[in-house]
Amino acid sequence: MYQRRNFMAALAAQSFLLATPAVARAKTVLELERQRTGEKFRCEFGRRGLKDKDLTSLNWILRDVSAGAVKSMDIELYEVLARIQAQFSGAPLMIKSGYRTQKTNSSIRGAARRSKHVEGRAVDFTIKGVKTYDLVKVAQANGAGGVGYYPRRGFIHVDTGQERYWRR
Numbered sequence: 001m002y003q004r005r006n007f008m009a010a011l012a013a014q015s016f017l018l019a020t021p022a023v024a025r026a027k028t029v030l031e032l033e034r035q036r037t038g039e040k041f042r043c044e045f046g047r048r049g050l051k052d053k054d055l056t057s058l059n060w061i062l063r064d065v066s067a068g069a070v071k072s073m074d075i076e077l078y079e080v081l082a083r084i085q086a087q088f089s090g091a092p093l094m095i096k097s098g099y100r101t102q103k104t105n106s107s108i109r110g111a112a113r114r115s116k117h118v119e120g121r122a123v124d125f126t127i128k129g130v131k132t133y134d135l136v137k138v139a140q141a142n143g144a145g146g147v148g149y150y151p152r153r154g155f156i157h158v159d160t161g162q163e164r165y166w167r168r
């Protein structure tokens with residue numbers, strides 16, 4: 001009887017722990033900062049993913065700033081970015097490039113003609129204080145398709161296309 005009571009007490013303690021919010025699943029957060037304009041946006045993923053109004057703001061942050069053009073980016077791209085961000089304690093992703101119109105893309109030296117940026121499926125970014133190559137490894141481990149490593153310019157490219165890797 002004594003032993004059984006101990007067991008019941010342990011069970012009760014355990015279910016209390018499970019019900020404590022501190023043990024609940026951490027919220028998935030996405031915070032983007034546009035280097036060129038200084039704009040920032042932060043949002044949380046709900047049970048059904050991102051809210052429409054948050055998507056609108058994220059798409060705005062990732063717009064083609066030169067052309068003043070916005071595109072509905074691939075939602076999977078935001079999921080990949082949030083997973084990467086979670087590995088670095090939620091530090092904001094500093095965005096260098098998101099969506100590009102065909103015209104903007106053509107004006108960038110060395111840009112692929114059939115760039116995933118034009119399709120709204122790619123982003124170039126960095127995280128302050130994080131080694132660029134560490135970003136590469138984390139991106140590859142968190143569901144990125146294409147990953148480009150740009151050590152001299154200090155950023156990585158991530159897209160939702162097929163798995164690829166390059167270094168420039």
Ligand SMILES: [Zn+2]
Nearest residue numbers: 122123124157
């Ligand atoms: Zn890129």
